[in-house]
Amino acid sequence: MKVSEILASPGKPFASLEIVPPLKGITKDELLDSIRPFARFKPPFINVTCHRDEYEYRSRPDGSFTRHIVSRRVSETAVCAAIQQEFDVEVVPHLICAGNTAEDVESRIKDFKFLGIENIMALRGDSLLGEKRFCPQPGGYRYASELIEAIRSSEVRYFCVGVGAYPEKHFEAPNMETDIANLKRKVDAGADFIITQMFFDNSVFYDFCDRCRAAGINVPILPGLKPLSTWRQVEMLPESFSIDIPQDLVKELSLHRDDREACYRVGLEWCSAQCSDLLAHGVRAVHFYTMGRPDNVAEILEKYF
Numbered sequence: 001m002k003v004s005e006i007l008a009s010p011g012k013p014f015a016s017l018e019i020v021p022p023l024k025g026i027t028k029d030e031l032l033d034s035i036r037p038f039a040r041f042k043p044p045f046i047n048v049t050c051h052r053d054e055y056e057y058r059s060r061p062d063g064s065f066t067r068h069i070v071s072r073r074v075s076e077t078a079v080c081a082a083i084q085q086e087f088d089v090e091v092v093p094h095l096i097c098a099g100n101t102a103e104d105v106e107s108r109i110k111d112f113k114f115l116g117i118e119n120i121m122a123l124r125g126d127s128l129l130g131e132k133r134f135c136p137q138p139g140g141y142r143y144a145s146e147l148i149e150a151i152r153s154s155e156v157r158y159f160c161v162g163v164g165a166y167p168e169k170h171f172e173a174p175n176m177e178t179d180i181a182n183l184k185r186k187v188d189a190g191a192d193f194i195i196t197q198m199f200f201d202n203s204v205f206y207d208f209c210d211r212c213r214a215a216g217i218n219v220p221i222l223p224g225l226k227p228l229s230t231w232r233q234v235e236m237l238p239e240s241f242s243i244d245i246p247q248d249l250v251k252e253l254s255l256h257r258d259d260r261e262a263c264y265r266v267g268l269e270w271c272s273a274q275c276s277d278l279l280a281h282g283v284r285a286v287h288f289y290t291m292g293r294p295d296n297v298a299e300i301l302e303k304y305f
């Protein structure tokens with residue numbers, strides 16, 4: 001079933017999830033066991049992120065280096081196939097421009113169709129470590145909008161396509177207006193729904209939705225939430241995702257820097273309050289970034305879904 005059909009069908013609000021494929025070496029059973037805590041909440045769909053290959057430089061006895069391509073994680077296609085087999089849930093593999101030629105993209109699309117997958121999350125991906133700006137693969141796509149056009153020209157309306165959006169602006173965009181105009185390009189290219197980057201202040205999300213609607217973006221916008229659980233995340237997430245963490249939350253967590261249990265509770269309560277407020281504002285679906293940590297998300301699902 002397509003995500004757009006799920007979102008359009010009447011019913012209670014629901015939670016969807018995003019999981020990151022495990023590092024290679026883990027077994028299928030271990031992967032499925034990490035998803036099992038969510039099964040009883042019956043999320044209608046689970047997104048599976050994809051990760052571009054990385055370069056690794058290995059030294060040789062003569063002092064020179066050789067460059068190797070390394071894919072550290074199990075592919076999104078393999079993870080989707082495993083989830084589909086085990087659980088009654090739609091899967092939404094992510095597909096990125098980064099590191100892929102047009103032929104690579106076409107091949108992935110065909111694999112998704114072979115598996116009966118009806119949804120794709122179309123994203124650009126990011127530069128490699130050390131690259132100053134995003135460089136598409138020769139013969140690949142520069143923007144997510146071009147990737148959507150490729151999906152549409154390959155399969156017209158077979159796939160329901162989701163895209164990413166940034167309530168606090170994408171870090172490369174010169175301003176919010178331009179970023180929203182570029183988001184509109186993705187919708188005009190055929191995107192059916194939008195999932196936002198994580199945010200910790202709901203007023204930022206509501207304001208973003210108003211600006212999108214004013215710009216003529218009329219597809220569903222799903223808020224993305226992530227419960228913080230460690231002080232380390234306060235130090236890392238703003239840089240990794242170009243997001244802001246409200247001062248009240250930072251202050252609260254800073255009181256418990258070395259107390260993991262207390263940090264976990266503070267992050268959980270903040271995210272629970274966000275979730276409750278979104279539902280009170282009539283949001284139909286809340287998307288949770290699990291990032292390999294099922295316990296705190298499962299606690300929130302238990303409370304609200």
Ligand code: FAD
Pocket residue numbers: 048049050051052094095096098122123124125126142143144145163164165166170171172173178179182183185186195196197224
């Ligand atoms: P685009 O929509 O292509 O936008 C990138 C930048 O270019 C923006 O600044 C935009 O304003 C600008 N732009 C867009 N179109 C044009 C145009 N025509 N002309 C000029 N400028 C333009 N990354 C992964 O590697 N794997 C994942 O699985 C993954 N999942 C994600 C899921 C979600 C929900 C989100 C929000 C992000 C995810 N990302 C993932 C991260 C994403 O790939 C990066 O944030 C990336 O930098 C931008 O991707 P995008 O699809 O939003 O790009």
